[in-house]
Amino acid sequence: MTGPEAAGVGPVAVRPGDVRPVGEHALLVELAGTTEVTALHGWLLARREAGELPPIGEIVPAARTVLLDGVPDTGALARVLRTARPDPAAAASGPLVEVPTVYDGADLPEVARLWGVSPEAAVRIHTEPEYVVAFCGFAPGFGYLTGLPERYGVPRRATPRGSVPAGSVALAGPYTGVYPHPSPGGWQLLGRTGLPLWDAARTPPALLAPGTRVRFTPLRGGTA
Amino acid sequence: MTDGLVVVRPGPLSTVQDLGRHGVAHLGVPRAGALDGPALRAANRLVGNEPGTAAVEATLGGIALRALRPLVVAVTGAPSPVRVDGRPAAWGAPVAVPSGAVLDVGAATAGVRSYLAVAGGLAVPPVLGSRSADLLSGLGPAPLAAGDRLPVGPRPPYGPVPELVPLPAPPAQLVLRLRPGPRADWFAPDAAARLARASYRVAPASNRIALRTEGPPLARARQDELPSEGMVLGAVQVPPDGLPVVFLADHPTTGGYPVIGVVPPADLAAAAQARPGTPVRFLVLPSRPVAG
Numbered sequence: 001m002t003g004p005e006a007a008g009v010g011p012v013a014v015r016p017g018d019v020r021p022v023g024e025h026a027l028l029v030e031l032a033g034t035t036e037v038t039a040l041h042g043w044l045l046a047r048r049e050a051g052e053l054p055p056i057g058e059i060v061p062a063a064r065t066v067l068l069d070g071v072p073d074t075g076a077l078a079r080v081l082r083t084a085r086p087d088p089a090a091a092a093s094g095p096l097v098e099v100p101t102v103y104d105g106a107d108l109p110e111v112a113r114l115w116g117v118s119p120e121a122a123v124r125i126h127t128e129p130e131y132v133v134a135f136c137g138f139a140p141g142f143g144y145l146t147g148l149p150e151r152y153g154v155p156r157r158a159t160p161r162g163s164v165p166a167g168s169v170a171l172a173g174p175y176t177g178v179y180p181h182p183s184p185g186g187w188q189l190l191g192r193t194g195l196p197l198w199d200a201a202r203t204p205p206a207l208l209a210p211g212t213r214v215r216f217t218p219l220r221g222g223t224a
Numbered sequence: 225m226t227d228g229l230v231v232v233r234p235g236p237l238s239t240v241q242d243l244g245r246h247g248v249a250h251l252g253v254p255r256a257g258a259l260d261g262p263a264l265r266a267a268n269r270l271v272g273n274e275p276g277t278a279a280v281e282a283t284l285g286g287i288a289l290r291a292l293r294p295l296v297v298a299v300t301g302a303p304s305p306v307r308v309d310g311r312p313a314a315w316g317a318p319v320a321v322p323s324g325a326v327l328d329v330g331a332a333t334a335g336v337r338s339y340l341a342v343a344g345g346l347a348v349p350p351v352l353g354s355r356s357a358d359l360l361s362g363l364g365p366a367p368l369a370a371g372d373r374l375p376v377g378p379r380p381p382y383g384p385v386p387e388l389v390p391l392p393a394p395p396a397q398l399v400l401r402l403r404p405g406p407r408a409d410w411f412a413p414d415a416a417a418r419l420a421r422a423s424y425r426v427a428p429a430s431n432r433i434a435l436r437t438e439g440p441p442l443a444r445a446r447q448d449e450l451p452s453e454g455m456v457l458g459a460v461q462v463p464p465d466g467l468p469v470v471f472l473a474d475h476p477t478t479g480g481y482p483v484i485g486v487v488p489p490a491d492l493a494a495a496a497q498a499r500p501g502t503p504v505r506f507l508v509l510p511s512r513p514v515a516g
Contacts, residue, residue: 020406021512023486026456028406058249060454062478067454069249078514136252137452137478140361181362200351200363206251 011085012036026069034134034146035088037061043086061135061210094211101169101216105189131214141180141198143208160186167192228376231368233288238368239357243276249477256358257473259496263301267341270298270318272382277345278355282338286329291321296343302335318384335394335497344377359432360474394497398504400487404511407482412443416508424504432474435495441466452478458487
């Protein structure tokens, strides 16, 4: 999360009790929330880039945890984690991706109703923040984006759809997501984008990889 | 790279597998790869390949393919009758298949997954550094179908290794060591002891994603919802029905059910060969503190 929500949050400290062993070669770091996860994830990537971390196979951020898997020496990594002081205010430093979106999703009226505003105002609310990809899951390249103020969280649909088209921009809980592939899904559909979210031949293959900053820009009708 | 094989009979489920995808879990990409790693490596060594070269993983019913040029192959994993144009050939040893001949790997006589390596390796296009089929997300080549043509790479510089590779027989009882954590505290205090005492069986719904079990359900100490978190190979997740689920190669990268413990990857090859109904025991290891 960026903006006012992150302001005033001091550096994140990893306490020994927050680090749980996972089998022989992995550690799970528990944090207060997604802001802290994004901060620690960014800190770890920067340290790894600088060659300051012992070998780690996978760094997997999630809602309140960062999993460090494929770690030959978990003790050495645990010692490094104790020195971590990532700064949530400076966490979102990834590339900025603009996602042109046609806001004609089937659930836009329902989301607007839940927010107590008109559909036009709902679009303004959704295009206002700068988002950050907190983590991926569910499917390759499916990013969970934070940035929408907490009061705009919405429940999942009571009945998931059997098929949601690729490029669908959707909401669930505090997160915005963009479906990279056609798949079943229970998120509330706000609109659609024509951007290719996933391309296995690209590096990285996911357009919305963890740490990426995102802005949604409204397009009027037609193709996104 | 020329086509080396054409699928005549794909069997119930045959996929291309190597050692899987690494370093992309943060993008939601499962690791995939051969479920019985030692069997894949043995098959490759027998034909002179690098141990992690892409090969066929056949499930229960075997597979038949026609060679489009002279090939050297080896079958390991679940024991199964091997035939070349109807004539019996060796299992667990290099076999020469003449151009035009049909290599038939019959139904497994024990175990679940057979590995068929070809000298030169299956040269299907790699996706994110691996040729493995990932049945959870659909990355990599689709499961093999009749008529599929498989490219085979150039012969490796070393010839086939003729000696038999000692491989463990498929387990009559599956014993899985389990290191408690990271969410053992989400279960009733006696859950680990109960897990160690209880007898489970391999459930028929087991697949490349997970080995599912049938047996006494484990009681949770906490009923609230766990936010999704990263999952490792061998994680034993316990969904609301209380029955342990052991994550295998195609497991999702994140999951929202608590993990009571983790089975070391070395024990998962046996899990890959345990048929539905096989008794399962969990050998609970002491908790490991975070060192350092």
